[in-house]
Amino acid sequence: MTNPDWLEAAAERGARVPEMLGSVFAWYRDLEELSVQALAQRLGCTVETLHWVSLCRKPEGATFSEHVNQIAEHFGIDSFELSKVLRDMEATAALIAEENSPFDHGERDIVLAARDREKKS
Numbered sequence: 001m002t003n004p005d006w007l008e009a010a011a012e013r014g015a016r017v018p019e020m021l022g023s024v025f026a027w028y029r030d031l032e033e034l035s036v037q038a039l040a041q042r043l044g045c046t047v048e049t050l051h052w053v054s055l056c057r058k059p060e061g062a063t064f065s066e067h068v069n070q071i072a073e074h075f076g077i078d079s080f081e082l083s084k085v086l087r088d089m090e091a092t093a094a095l096i097a098e099e100n101s102p103f104d105h106g107e108r109d110i111v112l113a114a115r116d117r118e119k120k121s
Contacts, residue, residue, distance in 0.1 A: 003048045003051070007048065007051045007052070008051055010051070010055060011050075011051035011052075011054040011055060014054045014055050015054065018058075019057055019058055020054065020055065020056070020057060020058060021053055021054050021055075021056045021057070021058050021071075022054030022055065023058070024058055024085065024086060024089050025039060025050070025053075025054055025085070027089060028085050028088070028089050031089075031092065036050065039085075042081055042085075043077045043078055043081050043082060043085070044076075044077055044078040044081065045075065045076065045077045049075050049076070049077065052075060053071060053075050053077065053082075056071055058086070059071070059086065064086075065083070068082055068083045068086065
């Protein structure tokens with residue numbers, strides 16, 4: 001099966017849509033300083049397959065694991081690695097509460113950091 005000429009362009013457009021896996025992959029590649037080829041290798045697939053996966057909606061909520069497994073099975077990618085990428089990016093989004101993250105739902109979580117304090121004598 002040959003891939004359509006429009007596939008790469010569609011994957012690039014999907015990277016700008018927060019509901020799509022492409023946006024998660026683009027953000028992940030940026031933070032991890034990975035090429036498209038390196039991410040495809042991490043997921044155990046070709047770049048073309050990664051483009052197809054990028055066009056899927058991002059798994060969320062109670063059906064997260066089921067959807068990750070369905071995507072992985074359909075495209076023949078590593079479900080553990082896909083789940084790990086998605087969970088890593090959810091955690092990162094929660095920590096930095098970045099507006100441009102594909103996990104931003106218009107809500108702002110307050111993230112507090114522990115501070116070391118000197119004991120008063």
